[in-house]
Amino acid sequence: MSAPRWLIAPAVLGLALVVLPLVALIVRLDWASVPAAIASSEALSALTLSLVTAAAATGVCVVLGVPLALLIARAGSRLAGVLRAAVTLPLVLPPLVGGIALLFLLGRTGLVGASLDAVGIRIPFTTGAVVIAQSFVALPFLVIAVEGAFRTAGVRYEQVAATLGASRWTTFRRVTLPLVAPSLVAGIVLCFARALGEFGATALFAGNQEGVTRTMPLAIYTAFNGGGIGQSTAIALSLLLVAVAILVLLAMRSWREDVAL
Amino acid sequence: MTGLTANVAARRGAFTLAVDLHAASARTLAVLGPNGAGKSTLLDVLVGRLRPERGEVRVGDRVLSDAAERIHVPPERRRVGLLSQAPSLFPHLSAQENVAFAPRAAGASRIGAREEAVRLLDAVGLRGLEDRRAARLSGGQQQRVALARALAARPDVLLLDEPFSALDVSTAADMRMLTAETLERTGTTAVVVTHDVVDALSLGHSCVVLDAGRVVDGGDLASVLGMPRSPFVAALAGMNLLAGAAAGDGVVHTDDGRVLRGHEIGVLRPGDRAFAAFPPAAVRLEHTGVVGSAPSARVTHLAAMVEGWELGTAGIRVRFRDGLLADVPPAEFASLRLRRGDRVRLVVPPEAVSVYAAGEPVCGADETSATVHDVGRGRLR
Numbered sequence: 001m002s003a004p005r006w007l008i009a010p011a012v013l014g015l016a017l018v019v020l021p022l023v024a025l026i027v028r029l030d031w032a033s034v035p036a037a038i039a040s041s042e043a044l045s046a047l048t049l050s051l052v053t054a055a056a057a058t059g060v061c062v063v064l065g066v067p068l069a070l071l072i073a074r075a076g077s078r079l080a081g082v083l084r085a086a087v088t089l090p091l092v093l094p095p096l097v098g099g100i101a102l103l104f105l106l107g108r109t110g111l112v113g114a115s116l117d118a119v120g121i122r123i124p125f126t127t128g129a130v131v132i133a134q135s136f137v138a139l140p141f142l143v144i145a146v147e148g149a150f151r152t153a154g155v156r157y158e159q160v161a162a163t164l165g166a167s168r169w170t171t172f173r174r175v176t177l178p179l180v181a182p183s184l185v186a187g188i189v190l191c192f193a194r195a196l197g198e199f200g201a202t203a204l205f206a207g208n209q210e211g212v213t214r215t216m217p218l219a220i221y222t223a224f225n226g227g228g229i230g231q232s233t234a235i236a237l238s239l240l241l242v243a244v245a246i247l248v249l250l251a252m253r254s255w256r257e258d259v260a261l
Numbered sequence: 262m263t264g265l266t267a268n269v270a271a272r273r274g275a276f277t278l279a280v281d282l283h284a285a286s287a288r289t290l291a292v293l294g295p296n297g298a299g300k301s302t303l304l305d306v307l308v309g310r311l312r313p314e315r316g317e318v319r320v321g322d323r324v325l326s327d328a329a330e331r332i333h334v335p336p337e338r339r340r341v342g343l344l345s346q347a348p349s350l351f352p353h354l355s356a357q358e359n360v361a362f363a364p365r366a367a368g369a370s371r372i373g374a375r376e377e378a379v380r381l382l383d384a385v386g387l388r389g390l391e392d393r394r395a396a397r398l399s400g401g402q403q404q405r406v407a408l409a410r411a412l413a414a415r416p417d418v419l420l421l422d423e424p425f426s427a428l429d430v431s432t433a434a435d436m437r438m439l440t441a442e443t444l445e446r447t448g449t450t451a452v453v454v455t456h457d458v459v460d461a462l463s464l465g466h467s468c469v470v471l472d473a474g475r476v477v478d479g480g481d482l483a484s485v486l487g488m489p490r491s492p493f494v495a496a497l498a499g500m501n502l503l504a505g506a507a508a509g510d511g512v513v514h515t516d517d518g519r520v521l522r523g524h525e526i527g528v529l530r531p532g533d534r535a536f537a538a539f540p541p542a543a544v545r546l547e548h549t550g551v552v553g554s555a556p557s558a559r560v561t562h563l564a565a566m567v568e569g570w571e572l573g574t575a576g577i578r579v580r581f582r583d584g585l586l587a588d589v590p591p592a593e594f595a596s597l598r599l600r601r602g603d604r605v606r607l608v609v610p611p612e613a614v615s616v617y618a619a620g621e622p623v624c625g626a627d628e629t630s631a632t633v634h635d636v637g638r639g640r641l642r
Contacts, residue, residue, distance in 0.1 A: 165363055181353070
């Protein structure tokens with residue numbers, strides 16, 4: 001059965017809402033200035049920092065998020081509900097609030113930061129802080145994607161593996177993980193994209209120091225506010241970020257088709 | 262000697278299982294039972310998913326569960342394999358990788374495991390399909406891969422849980438033969454849990470009958486099926502079963518007031534509780550009004566009321582209101598012109614009626630057996 005015809009109007013409007021701003025961005029672009037803007041040392045250092053920190057944050061999210069997703073998927077329904085709500089908190093929280101919260105936890109006078117400071121470890125306003133802020137906002141994307149897959153896969157194949165003499169670690173590695181591989185890839189891509197675009201928490205918790213914590217979004221913000229470079233640079237940098245994001249999405253598509261059964 | 266011995270009690274919710282059974286080395290024990298008899302609880306205990314409350318499970322001298330000693334070996338270290346109704350092949354692996362899974366998990370080299378897998382797949386008739394994934398194999402082929410995969414783990418005991426019930430009739434027949442031959446060839450100790458008598462006949466060297474969590478009958482299949490001690494086994498064996506008291510010389514006074522003449526098996530004293538069993542095909546039907554053969558030492562007459570009929574495997578199967586059955590050739594059935602509610606006479610020759618004690622079964626002297634308590638007592642009321 002096809003959908004009611006009048007639903008086309010809001011659907012098209014929705015699409016326009018997503019696509020038109022990007023079109024406007026491209027229209028405003030001064031193509032002549034693009035090579036210089038992108039090749040500038042500031043832009044390159046911001047891009048490098050962004051890719052490195054987003055990759056690191058994605059790594060952190062995989063290492064912590066996959067076990068967490070498995071824990072939630074195998075927990076009783078009540079506990080799973082509580083855990084899931086907790087994990088999705090960064091998703092509904094404004095990133096700025098997340099940044100403040102991270103400062104209160106890991107800042108020099110923070111809950112844990114005070115003790116760290118006592119032994120000479122300072123996290124805020126370092127590249128490490130960028131990775132932590134990005135992990136904080138990106139973790140829910142990975143956990144949600146993978147948790148659903150773990151739940152759908154169930155324990156049937158794990159039980160079979162046990163009767164075949166496979167240890168729990170072997171079963172996890174050779175059965176549980178491969179079964180959720182397509183969802184894991186999707187989760188990784190979403191996680192990476194979110195980390196790449198992260199701004200608010202990073203700005204508050206890590207600051208805006210070139211080469212250390214000034215990732216692409218912060219560089220764009222700085223450029224747009226006239227921090228020496230100007231709007232056309234900001235637009236060019238934005239376009240670069242959009243291109244990277246699209247590349248990541250395309251990579252995911254081909255990967256998922258490989259993995260699909 | 263690597264026979265399986267399970268003398269255990271386990272609880273799941275309100276259900277209690279208490280069994281004592283033994284599957285001899287390189288033999289297959291069939292566990293028969295109606296739905297809810299405790300078959301899946303038994304399997305979970307044997308495979309290690311359910312910890313028994315009392316007793317122990319052993320394979321040879323190796324203890325798998327011992328409630329008193331608080332020993333409970335986890336499923337992955339039991340060397341107890343399971344072939345279920347659903348093949349449950351790993352969907353992300355090819356047939357060959359599925360079979361190679363257990364050897365790889367046990368530390369075999371990639372090449373060694375692959376060779377083993379190819380050999381086992383060939384043995385179950387799947388040469389040429391090694392690289393297919395489960396989704397591209399038929400149900401019967403998937404179950405063949407599952408059998409090869411289970412055997413690749415070289416289990417000390419292989420459990421089979423209604424292994425053919427999800428297959429269509431002809432595929433099930435093929436798979437049943439293949440499984441029987443494979444178990445025989447590999448000398449695998451096995452327990453097949455089923456409510457299908459053909460499974461038990463094809464695979465089992467002996468059987469136990471489970472009901473309400475207890476073993477109610479057991480021994481070699483011929484004696485268990487030939488002398489049923491419960492309505493469930495009588496139905497499996499396709500026999501009519503009546504309970505009563507022995508009156509000597511093969512005569513049984515049934516609990517519903519009838520007199521049956523048969524031949525006695527085993528020792529039976531007058532007054533002993535006894536069963537009388539006879540196949541529906543041995544029954545001849547007569548209308549009550551018709552002057553037929555007089556009741557004598559040579560035949561038994563049983564009065565019964567027709568309940569209905571359907572096509573049976575041995576002619577028309579007529580069902581009577583008290584649960585008795587008769588198989589009548591179609592031509593004879595036509596000449597009888599039966600209607601529902603008709604009163605008829607079942608004429609049963611004594612040589613077709615087995616009469617035996619309701620107590621301990623006459624167990625065959627086979628090495629795979631079950632201890633049977635309280636068999637059949639009052640089971641027909």
